[in-house]
Structures are given as C-alpha cells and as structure tokens.
Amino acid sequence: MTFQTTQTADEISIKMTDFLCNVLTTVVLDGVVSVTDLAGNIACKDNNYLLSEDGTEFAGLATVADGEVTEFRIFENPKTGAWSAELPCRLVA
Numbered sequence: 001m002t003f004q005t006t007q008t009a010d011e012i013s014i015k016m017t018d019f020l021c022n023v024l025t026t027v028v029l030d031g032v033v034s035v036t037d038l039a040g041n042i043a044c045k046d047n048n049y050l051l052s053e054d055g056t057e058f059a060g061l062a063t064v065a066d067g068e069v070t071e072f073r074i075f076e077n078p079k080t081g082a083w084s085a086e087l088p089c090r091l092v093a
Contacts, residue, residue, distance in 0.1 A: 008044070009042055009044070010044065010045070012045070012049060013042055013043050013044045013045075013049070016043040016049040016050065017034065017035055017042065017043050020032075020035045020043065020050065020058060020060075020062075020074070021033065021034065021035055021062075023074055023085060024062055024072055024074070024085055024087065026085075027085045027087070028062075028064060028087060030064045030065040030066050031064065031065040032062045032063065032064055032065070032072075033063050033064070033065055034062070034063040035050065035060050035061065035062050035063070035072070036060050036061050036063075037050055037059075037060045037061070038059075038060060038061060038071070040061065043060075056075060056076040056078070057073060057074065057075040057076070058072075058073070058074040058075075059071070059072065059073045059074075059075075060072060062087060070087050070088055071087070071088060072085065072086065072087045073085070073086045073087075074086075
C-alpha cells in the first residue's frame with residue numbers, strides 16, 4: 001500500500017488503513033485497496049483516523065480494486081449497537 005499525500009503515516013495510520021480496507025473488503029466484491037478522508041488525506045491523528053468525534057462512524061473515500069473511488073461509511077446503529085458498512089453503488093452487507 002502506497003500513501004500519496006504529504007502527511008506522514010504513523011504506525012496507527014497504517015493499522016487503521018489496513019483495518020478499514022479489510023472491513024470494507026468483506027462487503028465489496030472487488031476489494032478495497034485504500035481509504036482516505038474526503039480531502040484525500042490518509043487516516044492520521046489530524047483526522048482522528050477517520051473516526052467521527054462521537055466515535056460512532058468511520059467515513060471517507062475508498063479506492064476499489066478496479067480504481068473507482070467512492071465514499072464509504074462504517075457506522076454503529078444507535079438502536080441495536082450493530083455496525084454496518086455503506087458504499088454507494090456497491091454490493092454491501
């Protein structure tokens with residue numbers, strides 16, 4: 001995995017990117033090769049590793065194996081506590 005921004009990837013950045021790609025790959029048939037925030041920055045301390053301030057959602061852009069870039073959300077259902085992934089125009093669970 002190659003980071004193409006000027007931000008520095010720390011150990012947590014790399015682990016969170018791998019984690020989020022793995023989670024999204026479970027629901028995207030083509031696989032996800034990278035994730036960034038909406039501005040194209042890697043997951044890092046400055047953007048709370050793509051986690052919302054209330055701790056209930058990861059969000060950003062996912063690059064799918066075929067090169068398509070799409071927004072994603074991994075979020076907690078406030079009623080059930082279950083986590084779900086959402087990517088427009090992709091097969092999701």
